[in-house]
Amino acid sequence: MSVTEICRAAAEASAHVKQLTTAQKDQVLLDMAAAVERHRDSIIKANEQDIEAARAAGVTPTLIDRLTLTESRMAGLVKAIHTVASLADPVGEVVKGWTRPNGLLVEQVREPLGVVAVIYEARPNVTAEVAALCLKTGNCAVLRGSSMATATNAAIMAALAEAVSEHDEVPAAAVQLVSDPSRDAAMELMRAKGYVDLLVPRGGPELIASVEQNATVPTVIDGAGNxxxxxxxxxxxxxxxxxxxxxxxxxxxxxxxxxxxxxxxxxxxxxxxxxxxxxxxxxxxxxxxxxxxxxxxxxxxxxxxxxxxxxxxxxxxxxxxxxxxxxxxxxxxxxxxxxxxxxxxxxxxxxxxxxxxxxxxxxxxxxxxxSDGGEFGYGVEIGVSTQKLHVRGPMGLDALTTVKNVVWGSGQTRTI
CATH class of the missing domain: 3.40.309.10 (Aldehyde Dehydrogenase; Chain A, domain 2)
Structure with a gap:
C-alpha cells in the first residue's frame, strides 16, 4: 500500500480502536510483549544484519549505539510494554467538571487523538514502544523508521502484528509500518492531512527542519538535546x-x-x-x-x-x-x-x-x-517535546489524548 492508503486505513480503523475497553487493550499489549519475547532471536538476528550494514556504510558510533538491540535492551523493551499495560487508562478520564448557574454540568473528558504517526531514525525500540502507547490510548499508529533499521523494524512489526491478529476486535490497521524508507514516503506522511491527527518526528536536525517546512498535519517536535x-x-x-x-x-x-x-x-x-x-x-x-x-x-x-x-x-x-x-x-x-x-x-x-x-x-x-518517560512513570515515551503546545517534555499516555467537553443538561434552553 502507498503511505496515503496506510494512513486512510488507520483513520478508518481508529473508529473501532477508540471503542476498545481497557481490558481488551491491556490483553493485546500483554500478547505483544509475549510475541516480542517469543521472537527475540529473530529480532536480534535482524538487528545484527542492520548493524553490519550500518558499519559497512560508515555510520557513526552514536547512531550504531542507538540502532543496537542488546539482550538487556530487548528485556527492557518487553518490560516497557508490560509497564504500559499496567498503567491507568487515560481514555474516559474526567479531567475536571463543574456546574453552571443554570444547572448545566460541564465535564472535560479525555479521548484518543485518532491516528498518531512517528518518523524516527535508527532506534528500532521506538517501533514497539510507540505501538504500545498508541494502543493503550485507543489510537492507531503509523510508524516510519529509517532505512538503517529496516530489518529490525520489520521483525518487530511482524511480532506485533502476530499479537494483534489474535484479537478479532482489533483491526489489523491499528498498528502499521511504512516499509518505504524514501524521502518521498516521509513527505507523503507529513502531508496526510485528514488522516493523521498527530505527527512526531524523532531524528536529527535535517528531519526536524523538513517536518517544520513541509508538514501539513499537526506536529509535536521531538527536538535536539543541548x-x-x-x-x-x-x-x-x-x-x-x-x-x-x-x-x-x-x-x-x-x-x-x-x-x-x-x-x-x-x-x-x-x-x-x-x-x-x-x-x-x-x-x-x-x-x-x-x-x-x-x-x-x-x-x-x-x-x-x-x-x-x-x-x-x-x-x-x-x-x-x-x-x-x-x-x-x-x-x-x-x-x-x-x-x-x-x-x-x-x-x-x-x-x-x-x-x-x-x-x-x-x-x-x-x-x-x-529526562525520560520511563523514569517519569509514563512507562515509555513517544518522544520529548521541545515546544509548548500541546504538550511539553517527555510525552506519555496523556499526551496522546485530547479533551472533549461533554455537557449534561435537564432540558435547559438558551434564551439569549
Missing part, C-alpha cells in the same frame, strides 16, 4: 561530581545527556580541575573557555559553535560563569528546551533557576539523564 548542568557555588560537591559524571558518561549518545557544564567561578580553582580529571579518565574530551583552559591545560579551546552543539558523544563544553544569572543567560542563548539541571544547596537559587530556565524539564541536584 542539555546543560550548572554547578552553583552553594553546591554539595560530592553530589556535583556524581551528577556531572553521570550526566555526561552514562550514555552520551542520547538526547538527555549533558553537553555543556556551567560552573560558578568560586569553584573554578578548587572543584573543577578534579572533576575534569575524572571526566578525562572516562574518555571525555574537554572543550573549555579561557578559565577552563587555565585550570585544566589539557582542554581544547571552545569555539562559539561548541556552545550550540549536541555532541552525542564523549565531548563536553565547559564554561565558568560568575553566578546563576550567568548560567541562566547562557542556557537562554544556547539551550534547546529539552532538559537542564542545577546542583545547589541554596534553595532560593535553585527555585529561581527552575522558574527562569525555559525548558520542558529542569532537574535539581540530580542528572538530566532522568
Amino acid at each position: 542539555c546543560h548542568t550548572y554547578i552553583d557555588g552553594s553546591a554539595d560537591l560530592d553530589i556535583a561530581t556524581a551528577v556531572t559524571i553521570n550526566a555526561k558518561t552514562s550514555r552520551p549518545s542520547v538526547c538527555n545527556a549533558m553537553e555543556t557544564l556551567l560552573v560558578h567561578e568560586d569553584l573554578a580553582e578548587t572543584w573543577l580541575p578534579g572533576v575534569l580529571g575524572l571526566l578525562a579518565e572516562a574518555g571525555v574530551e574537554i572543550r573549555g573557555d579561557e578559565t577552563v583552559q587555565r585550570v585544566w591545560p589539557k582542554a581544547v579551546a571552545a569555539t562559539e559553535e561548541d556552545w550550540g552543539t549536541e555532541y552525542l558523544r564523549l565531548v563536553l563544553a565547559v564554561k565558568v560563569v560568575p553566578d546563576a544569572d550567568g548560567a541562566i543567560a547562557h542556557i537562554r542563548r544556547w539551550g534547546t528546551s529539552n532538559a537542564e539541571g542545577i546542583v545547589a544547596k541554596d534553595i532560593d537559587v535553585a527555585r529561581r533557576f527552575t522558574r527562569e530556565v525555559d525548558s520542558g524539564s529542569v532537574f535539581v541536584n540530580t542528572s538530566t539523564r532522568y
Whole structure:
C-alpha cells in the first residue's frame, strides 16, 4: 500500500480502536510483549544484519549505539510494554467538571487523538514502544523508521502484528509500518492531512527542519538535546561530581545527556580541575573557555559553535560563569528546551533557576539523564517535546489524548 492508503486505513480503523475497553487493550499489549519475547532471536538476528550494514556504510558510533538491540535492551523493551499495560487508562478520564448557574454540568473528558504517526531514525525500540502507547490510548499508529533499521523494524512489526491478529476486535490497521524508507514516503506522511491527527518526528536536525517546512498535519517536535548542568557555588560537591559524571558518561549518545557544564567561578580553582580529571579518565574530551583552559591545560579551546552543539558523544563544553544569572543567560542563548539541571544547596537559587530556565524539564541536584518517560512513570515515551503546545517534555499516555467537553443538561434552553 502507498503511505496515503496506510494512513486512510488507520483513520478508518481508529473508529473501532477508540471503542476498545481497557481490558481488551491491556490483553493485546500483554500478547505483544509475549510475541516480542517469543521472537527475540529473530529480532536480534535482524538487528545484527542492520548493524553490519550500518558499519559497512560508515555510520557513526552514536547512531550504531542507538540502532543496537542488546539482550538487556530487548528485556527492557518487553518490560516497557508490560509497564504500559499496567498503567491507568487515560481514555474516559474526567479531567475536571463543574456546574453552571443554570444547572448545566460541564465535564472535560479525555479521548484518543485518532491516528498518531512517528518518523524516527535508527532506534528500532521506538517501533514497539510507540505501538504500545498508541494502543493503550485507543489510537492507531503509523510508524516510519529509517532505512538503517529496516530489518529490525520489520521483525518487530511482524511480532506485533502476530499479537494483534489474535484479537478479532482489533483491526489489523491499528498498528502499521511504512516499509518505504524514501524521502518521498516521509513527505507523503507529513502531508496526510485528514488522516493523521498527530505527527512526531524523532531524528536529527535535517528531519526536524523538513517536518517544520513541509508538514501539513499537526506536529509535536521531538527536538535536539543541548542539555546543560550548572554547578552553583552553594553546591554539595560530592553530589556535583556524581551528577556531572553521570550526566555526561552514562550514555552520551542520547538526547538527555549533558553537553555543556556551567560552573560558578568560586569553584573554578578548587572543584573543577578534579572533576575534569575524572571526566578525562572516562574518555571525555574537554572543550573549555579561557578559565577552563587555565585550570585544566589539557582542554581544547571552545569555539562559539561548541556552545550550540549536541555532541552525542564523549565531548563536553565547559564554561565558568560568575553566578546563576550567568548560567541562566547562557542556557537562554544556547539551550534547546529539552532538559537542564542545577546542583545547589541554596534553595532560593535553585527555585529561581527552575522558574527562569525555559525548558520542558529542569532537574535539581540530580542528572538530566532522568529526562525520560520511563523514569517519569509514563512507562515509555513517544518522544520529548521541545515546544509548548500541546504538550511539553517527555510525552506519555496523556499526551496522546485530547479533551472533549461533554455537557449534561435537564432540558435547559438558551434564551439569549
